[in-house]
Amino acid sequence: MATKQNLNRQQLQSFQWQGVDNKGNKQSGELSALSLNLAKAQLRHQGITPHKVRRKSRPLFGLGEKQATSKDIMLFTRQLSTMIRAGIPLIQSLNIVAEGLENPAMQRIVVTIRNEVADGNMLSSGLRKQGKHFDKLFCNLIEAGEQAGALETMLDRVALYQEKTERLQAKVKKALYYPIAVLTVGIIVTLILLLKVVPQFESLFKGFNAELPWITQVVINTSVFVEHYWWSIIIALMSVSLILVSSYKKSEDFAYKLDALSLKLPIIGNILKKSTIARFSRTLSTTFSAGVPLVESMTSSAGAADNRVYRKVIFQARDSIATGQQLNFALKASHRFPAVVTQMVLIGEESGSLDCMLDKVADLYEQEVDDAVENMTTLLEPMVISFLGVLVSGMVLAMYLPMFKMGSLF
Known part of the structure:
Protein backbone atom coordinates (compact mmCIF):
# COMPACT_ATOMS: atom_id res chain seq x y z
CA MET A 1 0.00 0.00 0.00
CA ALA A 2 2.84 2.36 0.92
CA THR A 3 4.63 1.54 -2.33
CA LYS A 4 1.51 2.33 -4.35
CA GLN A 5 1.08 5.62 -2.50
CA ASN A 6 4.71 6.58 -3.13
CA LEU A 7 4.22 5.80 -6.83
CA ASN A 8 1.17 8.02 -6.87
CA ARG A 9 3.18 10.87 -5.37
CA GLN A 10 5.91 10.76 -8.01
CA GLN A 11 6.15 13.88 -10.14
CA LEU A 12 5.79 13.85 -13.91
CA GLN A 13 9.03 14.87 -15.59
CA SER A 14 9.76 16.14 -19.09
CA PHE A 15 12.30 14.20 -21.19
CA GLN A 16 13.98 14.95 -24.50
CA TRP A 17 14.75 11.89 -26.61
CA GLN A 18 16.42 10.75 -29.81
CA GLY A 19 16.06 7.34 -31.45
CA VAL A 20 15.00 5.40 -34.53
CA ASP A 21 11.67 3.90 -35.53
CA ASN A 22 10.98 0.41 -36.90
CA LYS A 23 12.04 1.53 -40.40
CA GLY A 24 15.37 2.90 -39.19
CA ASN A 25 14.36 6.55 -39.55
CA LYS A 26 15.79 8.98 -37.01
CA GLN A 27 13.21 10.46 -34.66
CA SER A 28 13.33 12.99 -31.81
CA GLY A 29 10.96 14.80 -29.51
CA GLU A 30 9.74 15.35 -25.96
CA LEU A 31 7.50 13.33 -23.65
CA SER A 32 6.36 13.30 -20.03
CA ALA A 33 6.84 10.33 -17.72
CA LEU A 34 7.29 9.53 -14.04
CA SER A 35 10.89 8.33 -14.49
CA LEU A 36 13.65 7.79 -17.05
CA ASN A 37 12.95 4.04 -17.27
CA LEU A 38 9.24 4.62 -17.82
CA ALA A 39 10.05 7.17 -20.53
CA LYS A 40 12.19 4.58 -22.35
CA ALA A 41 9.48 1.95 -21.92
CA GLN A 42 6.90 4.37 -23.34
CA LEU A 43 9.10 4.96 -26.40
CA ARG A 44 9.63 1.22 -26.99
CA HIS A 45 5.87 0.71 -26.74
CA GLN A 46 5.49 3.24 -29.57
CA GLY A 47 7.99 1.35 -31.74
CA ILE A 48 10.90 3.72 -31.06
CA THR A 49 14.36 2.41 -30.13
CA PRO A 50 15.73 5.14 -27.84
CA HIS A 51 19.39 6.09 -28.27
CA LYS A 52 19.44 9.14 -26.05
CA VAL A 53 16.90 10.09 -23.39
CA ARG A 54 17.62 12.87 -20.93
CA ARG A 55 15.62 14.90 -18.51
CA LYS A 56 14.73 18.32 -19.84
CA SER A 57 16.42 21.01 -17.77
CA ARG A 58 14.25 23.70 -16.20
CA PRO A 59 15.11 27.39 -16.71
CA LEU A 60 17.21 29.01 -13.98
CA PHE A 61 14.90 30.53 -11.32
CA GLY A 62 11.98 29.73 -13.63
CA LEU A 63 12.98 32.54 -16.02
CA GLY A 64 11.52 32.07 -19.48
CA GLU A 65 9.24 29.27 -18.28
CA LYS A 66 5.66 29.45 -19.46
CA GLN A 67 3.20 29.98 -16.62
CA ALA A 68 -0.23 28.43 -16.22
CA THR A 69 -2.88 30.61 -17.85
CA SER A 70 -6.66 30.84 -17.58
CA LYS A 71 -6.89 28.87 -20.84
CA ASP A 72 -4.84 26.07 -19.24
CA ILE A 73 -7.24 26.01 -16.28
CA MET A 74 -10.21 25.93 -18.66
CA LEU A 75 -8.70 23.04 -20.64
CA PHE A 76 -7.92 21.13 -17.44
CA THR A 77 -11.50 21.51 -16.18
CA ARG A 78 -13.05 20.38 -19.46
CA GLN A 79 -10.75 17.35 -19.79
CA LEU A 80 -11.26 16.30 -16.17
CA SER A 81 -15.02 16.66 -16.60
CA THR A 82 -14.90 14.41 -19.68
CA MET A 83 -12.83 11.76 -17.86
CA ILE A 84 -15.06 11.69 -14.78
CA ARG A 85 -18.21 11.54 -16.92
CA ALA A 86 -16.71 8.54 -18.75
CA GLY A 87 -16.51 6.68 -15.43
CA ILE A 88 -12.72 6.87 -14.97
CA PRO A 89 -11.64 7.11 -11.29
CA LEU A 90 -10.55 10.57 -10.13
CA ILE A 91 -6.85 9.79 -9.53
CA GLN A 92 -6.52 8.03 -12.87
CA SER A 93 -8.35 10.90 -14.57
CA LEU A 94 -5.90 13.39 -13.08
CA ASN A 95 -3.00 11.24 -14.26
CA ILE A 96 -4.36 11.11 -17.81
CA VAL A 97 -5.05 14.85 -17.89
CA ALA A 98 -1.56 15.64 -16.54
CA GLU A 99 0.14 13.48 -19.17
CA GLY A 100 -1.81 15.19 -21.95
CA LEU A 101 -0.99 18.76 -20.94
CA GLU A 102 1.66 20.55 -22.98
CA ASN A 103 2.40 23.30 -20.44
CA PRO A 104 4.93 21.94 -17.87
CA ALA A 105 3.82 24.48 -15.25
CA MET A 106 0.19 23.36 -15.52
CA GLN A 107 1.34 19.75 -15.56
CA ARG A 108 3.07 20.17 -12.19
CA ILE A 109 -0.03 21.83 -10.73
CA VAL A 110 -2.25 18.91 -11.78
CA VAL A 111 0.25 16.36 -10.42
CA THR A 112 0.34 18.22 -7.09
CA ILE A 113 -3.46 18.10 -6.94
CA ARG A 114 -3.35 14.39 -7.85
CA ASN A 115 -0.98 13.78 -4.93
CA GLU A 116 -3.40 15.51 -2.54
CA VAL A 117 -6.25 13.31 -3.75
CA ALA A 118 -4.02 10.21 -3.50
CA ASP A 119 -3.42 11.09 0.16
CA GLY A 120 -7.17 10.85 0.80
CA ASN A 121 -8.07 14.55 0.54
CA MET A 122 -10.99 15.97 -1.40
CA LEU A 123 -10.40 17.42 -4.86
CA SER A 124 -11.57 20.83 -3.62
CA SER A 125 -8.94 20.67 -0.86
CA GLY A 126 -6.17 20.13 -3.42
CA LEU A 127 -7.53 22.97 -5.54
CA ARG A 128 -7.60 25.37 -2.59
CA LYS A 129 -3.88 24.76 -1.99
CA GLN A 130 -3.35 26.07 -5.54
CA GLY A 131 -5.22 29.28 -4.77
CA LYS A 132 -3.03 31.28 -7.14
CA HIS A 133 -4.58 29.41 -10.08
CA PHE A 134 -8.00 28.31 -8.76
CA ASP A 135 -10.07 31.12 -7.27
CA LYS A 136 -12.51 30.84 -4.37
CA LEU A 137 -15.51 30.57 -6.71
CA PHE A 138 -13.98 27.61 -8.55
CA CYS A 139 -13.14 25.77 -5.31
CA ASN A 140 -16.54 26.44 -3.73
CA LEU A 141 -18.40 25.07 -6.76
CA ILE A 142 -16.27 21.91 -6.86
CA GLU A 143 -16.78 21.42 -3.13
CA ALA A 144 -20.56 21.81 -3.59
CA GLY A 145 -20.45 19.16 -6.34
CA GLU A 146 -18.49 16.76 -4.13
CA GLN A 147 -20.86 17.18 -1.22
CA ALA A 148 -23.88 16.62 -3.47
CA GLY A 149 -22.29 13.55 -5.07
CA ALA A 150 -22.46 15.17 -8.51
CA LEU A 151 -18.83 16.07 -9.20
CA GLU A 152 -19.03 15.27 -12.92
CA THR A 153 -22.10 17.50 -13.35
CA MET A 154 -20.46 20.37 -11.47
CA LEU A 155 -17.19 20.03 -13.41
CA ASP A 156 -19.14 20.20 -16.66
CA ARG A 157 -21.01 23.28 -15.44
CA VAL A 158 -17.79 24.99 -14.29
CA ALA A 159 -16.06 24.13 -17.58
CA LEU A 160 -18.96 25.65 -19.55
CA TYR A 161 -18.84 28.75 -17.33
CA GLN A 162 -15.08 29.12 -17.91
CA GLU A 163 -15.39 28.66 -21.67
CA LYS A 164 -18.05 31.35 -21.99
CA THR A 165 -16.16 33.69 -19.66
CA GLU A 166 -12.95 33.17 -21.63
CA ARG A 167 -14.72 33.96 -24.91
CA LEU A 168 -16.21 37.11 -23.38
CA GLN A 169 -12.82 38.27 -22.11
CA ALA A 170 -11.27 37.65 -25.53
CA LYS A 171 -13.90 39.91 -27.12
CA VAL A 172 -13.29 42.69 -24.59
CA LYS A 173 -9.51 42.43 -25.09
CA LYS A 174 -10.03 42.70 -28.83
CA ALA A 175 -12.06 45.87 -28.28
CA LEU A 176 -9.31 47.36 -26.10
CA TYR A 177 -6.27 46.23 -28.10
CA TYR A 178 -7.47 47.43 -31.49
CA PRO A 179 -7.34 51.19 -30.69
CA ILE A 180 -4.03 50.68 -28.88
CA ALA A 181 -2.60 48.92 -31.93
CA VAL A 182 -3.78 51.74 -34.19
CA LEU A 183 -2.21 54.35 -31.93
CA THR A 184 1.04 52.39 -31.77
CA VAL A 185 1.26 52.12 -35.57
CA GLY A 186 0.61 55.85 -35.87
CA ILE A 187 3.36 56.68 -33.36
CA ILE A 188 5.89 54.38 -35.08
CA VAL A 189 5.17 55.88 -38.52
CA THR A 190 5.47 59.40 -37.10
CA LEU A 191 8.78 58.64 -35.39
CA ILE A 192 10.25 57.14 -38.57
CA LEU A 193 9.31 60.24 -40.54
CA LEU A 194 10.56 62.63 -37.86
CA LEU A 195 13.87 60.85 -37.24
CA LYS A 196 14.78 59.61 -40.73
CA VAL A 197 12.95 61.63 -43.37
CA VAL A 198 12.54 65.17 -41.99
CA PRO A 199 16.28 65.68 -41.13
CA GLN A 200 17.16 65.05 -44.80
CA PHE A 201 14.84 67.83 -45.89
CA GLU A 202 16.05 70.14 -43.11
CA SER A 203 19.62 70.10 -44.46
CA LEU A 204 18.23 70.85 -47.92
CA PHE A 205 16.16 73.81 -46.69
CA LYS A 206 19.17 75.44 -45.04
CA GLY A 207 20.53 76.23 -48.50
CA PHE A 208 17.35 78.07 -49.53
CA ASN A 209 18.05 81.11 -47.31
CA ALA A 210 14.29 81.78 -47.29
CA GLU A 211 11.56 81.81 -44.72
CA LEU A 212 9.84 78.43 -44.45
CA PRO A 213 6.05 77.98 -44.26
CA TRP A 214 4.81 77.73 -40.68
CA ILE A 215 3.67 74.09 -41.04
CA THR A 216 7.10 73.09 -42.35
CA GLN A 217 8.80 74.90 -39.48
CA VAL A 218 6.56 73.16 -36.94
CA VAL A 219 7.43 69.74 -38.37
CA ILE A 220 11.16 70.54 -38.40
CA ASN A 221 11.09 71.86 -34.82
CA THR A 222 9.26 68.73 -33.72
CA SER A 223 11.82 66.56 -35.48
CA VAL A 224 14.72 68.39 -33.77
CA PHE A 225 13.06 68.07 -30.38
CA VAL A 226 12.39 64.32 -30.79
CA GLU A 227 15.91 63.73 -32.12
CA HIS A 228 17.55 65.44 -29.13
CA TYR A 229 15.14 64.41 -26.35
CA TRP A 230 13.80 61.01 -27.43
CA TRP A 231 15.23 59.37 -24.34
CA SER A 232 13.48 61.93 -22.11
CA ILE A 233 10.19 61.23 -23.88
CA ILE A 234 10.57 57.48 -23.35
CA ILE A 235 11.46 57.93 -19.66
CA ALA A 236 8.49 60.27 -19.17
CA LEU A 237 6.06 57.85 -20.83
CA MET A 238 7.40 54.90 -18.83
CA SER A 239 7.24 56.89 -15.59
CA VAL A 240 3.65 57.96 -16.20
CA SER A 241 2.69 54.35 -17.07
CA LEU A 242 4.36 52.96 -13.94
CA ILE A 243 2.72 55.60 -11.74
CA LEU A 244 -0.72 54.86 -13.20
CA VAL A 245 -0.31 51.09 -12.84
CA SER A 246 1.07 51.40 -9.29
CA SER A 247 -1.69 53.80 -8.25
CA TYR A 248 -4.34 51.51 -9.75
CA LYS A 249 -3.04 48.56 -7.74
CA LYS A 250 -2.41 50.36 -4.45
CA SER A 251 -5.12 53.02 -4.29
CA GLU A 252 -8.68 51.69 -4.22
CA ASP A 253 -10.09 55.20 -4.61
CA PHE A 254 -7.95 55.91 -7.70
CA ALA A 255 -8.84 52.52 -9.20
CA TYR A 256 -12.56 53.18 -8.60
CA LYS A 257 -12.35 56.56 -10.36
CA LEU A 258 -10.44 55.06 -13.28
CA ASP A 259 -13.01 52.25 -13.62
CA ALA A 260 -15.82 54.82 -13.50
CA LEU A 261 -14.06 56.85 -16.20
CA SER A 262 -13.65 53.77 -18.40
CA LEU A 263 -17.44 53.28 -18.41
CA LYS A 264 -17.86 56.78 -19.86
CA LEU A 265 -15.51 56.27 -22.80
CA PRO A 266 -17.17 56.39 -26.25
CA ILE A 267 -17.94 52.91 -27.64
CA ALA A 372 -20.47 45.90 -30.52
CA VAL A 373 -16.89 44.70 -31.02
CA GLU A 374 -17.58 43.76 -34.64
CA ASN A 375 -19.24 47.13 -35.31
CA MET A 376 -16.36 48.98 -33.67
CA THR A 377 -13.82 47.09 -35.76
CA THR A 378 -15.78 47.85 -38.93
CA LEU A 379 -15.96 51.55 -38.08
CA LEU A 380 -12.33 51.83 -37.04
CA GLU A 381 -10.86 50.33 -40.22
CA PRO A 382 -11.69 53.33 -42.48
CA MET A 383 -10.80 55.69 -39.61
CA VAL A 384 -7.38 54.04 -39.30
CA ILE A 385 -6.71 54.39 -43.02
CA SER A 386 -7.85 58.03 -42.93
CA PHE A 387 -5.76 58.80 -39.83
CA LEU A 388 -2.56 57.31 -41.25
CA GLY A 389 -3.24 58.89 -44.65
CA VAL A 390 -3.70 62.39 -43.18
CA LEU A 391 -0.64 61.92 -40.94
CA VAL A 392 1.72 60.82 -43.71
CA SER A 393 0.35 63.11 -46.43
CA GLY A 394 0.41 66.08 -44.04
CA MET A 395 4.08 65.59 -43.22
CA VAL A 396 4.99 64.99 -46.87
CA LEU A 397 3.12 68.16 -47.88
CA ALA A 398 4.93 70.12 -45.16
CA MET A 399 8.28 68.98 -46.56
CA TYR A 400 7.49 69.67 -50.22
CA LEU A 401 5.64 72.97 -49.72
CA PRO A 402 8.87 75.05 -49.65
CA MET A 403 9.95 73.43 -52.93
CA PHE A 404 6.64 74.33 -54.55
CA LYS A 405 7.06 77.95 -53.43
CA MET A 406 10.64 78.08 -54.67
CA GLY A 407 9.50 76.67 -58.04
CA SER A 408 6.86 79.40 -58.40
CA LEU A 409 9.55 82.07 -58.11
CA PHE A 410 11.30 80.94 -61.33
Missing part, protein backbone atom coordinates in the same frame (compact mmCIF):
# COMPACT_ATOMS: atom_id res chain seq x y z
CA ILE A 268 -15.43 51.20 -25.30
CA GLY A 269 -17.43 52.19 -22.20
CA ASN A 270 -20.58 50.55 -23.55
CA ILE A 271 -18.67 47.33 -24.31
CA LEU A 272 -17.15 47.25 -20.80
CA LYS A 273 -20.57 47.83 -19.23
CA LYS A 274 -22.26 45.05 -21.18
CA SER A 275 -19.41 42.60 -20.58
CA THR A 276 -19.54 43.25 -16.82
CA ILE A 277 -23.31 42.64 -16.75
CA ALA A 278 -22.84 39.43 -18.76
CA ARG A 279 -20.09 38.20 -16.42
CA PHE A 280 -22.18 39.04 -13.33
CA SER A 281 -25.24 37.24 -14.72
CA ARG A 282 -23.25 34.16 -15.77
CA THR A 283 -21.50 33.86 -12.40
CA LEU A 284 -24.69 34.37 -10.39
CA SER A 285 -26.54 31.83 -12.51
CA THR A 286 -23.78 29.22 -12.14
CA THR A 287 -23.43 29.59 -8.37
CA PHE A 288 -27.17 29.84 -7.64
CA SER A 289 -27.99 26.79 -9.77
CA ALA A 290 -25.29 24.88 -7.84
CA GLY A 291 -27.30 25.35 -4.66
CA VAL A 292 -25.30 28.23 -3.20
CA PRO A 293 -27.55 30.68 -1.26
CA LEU A 294 -28.33 33.91 -3.11
CA VAL A 295 -26.44 36.18 -0.69
CA GLU A 296 -23.28 34.06 -1.02
CA SER A 297 -23.80 33.87 -4.78
CA MET A 298 -23.90 37.66 -4.93
CA THR A 299 -20.58 37.79 -3.07
CA SER A 300 -19.00 35.47 -5.64
CA SER A 301 -20.53 37.48 -8.49
CA ALA A 302 -19.14 40.72 -7.07
CA GLY A 303 -15.70 39.14 -6.88
CA ALA A 304 -15.98 38.07 -10.53
CA ALA A 305 -16.90 41.60 -11.70
CA ASP A 306 -13.97 43.28 -13.45
CA ASN A 307 -15.18 46.81 -12.78
CA ARG A 308 -15.05 48.31 -9.28
CA VAL A 309 -18.11 50.48 -9.88
CA TYR A 310 -20.26 47.42 -10.55
CA ARG A 311 -18.52 45.49 -7.77
CA LYS A 312 -19.59 48.14 -5.26
CA VAL A 313 -23.13 48.15 -6.65
CA ILE A 314 -23.38 44.34 -6.43
CA PHE A 315 -22.19 44.35 -2.81
CA GLN A 316 -24.82 47.00 -1.99
CA ALA A 317 -27.48 44.87 -3.69
CA ARG A 318 -26.29 41.84 -1.70
CA ASP A 319 -26.70 43.76 1.56
CA SER A 320 -30.22 44.80 0.52
CA ILE A 321 -31.12 41.17 -0.29
CA ALA A 322 -29.86 40.14 3.15
CA THR A 323 -32.46 42.49 4.68
CA GLY A 324 -35.29 40.89 2.70
CA GLN A 325 -35.42 42.77 -0.59
CA GLN A 326 -35.89 40.96 -3.89
CA LEU A 327 -32.96 40.78 -6.29
CA ASN A 328 -34.75 42.67 -9.07
CA PHE A 329 -35.62 45.56 -6.73
CA ALA A 330 -32.05 45.76 -5.38
CA LEU A 331 -30.60 45.85 -8.91
CA LYS A 332 -33.13 48.45 -10.06
CA ALA A 333 -32.28 50.70 -7.10
CA SER A 334 -28.62 50.79 -8.15
CA HIS A 335 -29.49 52.49 -11.50
CA ARG A 336 -26.62 50.55 -13.10
CA PHE A 337 -28.60 47.69 -14.63
CA PRO A 338 -30.82 48.22 -17.70
CA ALA A 339 -34.56 47.66 -17.41
CA VAL A 340 -34.39 44.48 -19.51
CA VAL A 341 -32.10 42.91 -16.88
CA THR A 342 -34.28 43.78 -13.90
CA GLN A 343 -37.43 42.68 -15.72
CA MET A 344 -35.95 39.30 -16.66
CA VAL A 345 -34.72 38.84 -13.08
CA LEU A 346 -38.23 39.68 -11.83
CA ILE A 347 -39.74 37.06 -14.12
CA GLY A 348 -37.17 34.54 -12.95
CA GLU A 349 -37.90 35.19 -9.28
CA GLU A 350 -41.67 34.96 -9.75
CA SER A 351 -41.46 31.78 -11.84
CA GLY A 352 -38.81 30.09 -9.67
CA SER A 353 -36.36 29.90 -12.55
CA LEU A 354 -33.92 32.65 -11.61
CA ASP A 355 -30.83 30.74 -12.74
CA CYS A 356 -32.37 30.10 -16.17
CA MET A 357 -33.31 33.76 -16.67
CA LEU A 358 -29.86 34.91 -15.57
CA ASP A 359 -28.37 32.56 -18.15
CA LYS A 360 -30.55 34.19 -20.80
CA VAL A 361 -29.41 37.64 -19.64
CA ALA A 362 -25.77 36.52 -19.94
CA ASP A 363 -26.37 35.10 -23.42
CA LEU A 364 -28.10 38.31 -24.50
CA TYR A 365 -25.31 40.62 -23.33
CA GLU A 366 -22.52 38.36 -24.57
CA GLN A 367 -24.11 38.58 -28.02
CA GLU A 368 -24.40 42.37 -27.68
CA VAL A 369 -20.71 42.58 -26.74
CA ASP A 370 -19.85 40.47 -29.78
CA ASP A 371 -21.93 42.72 -32.06
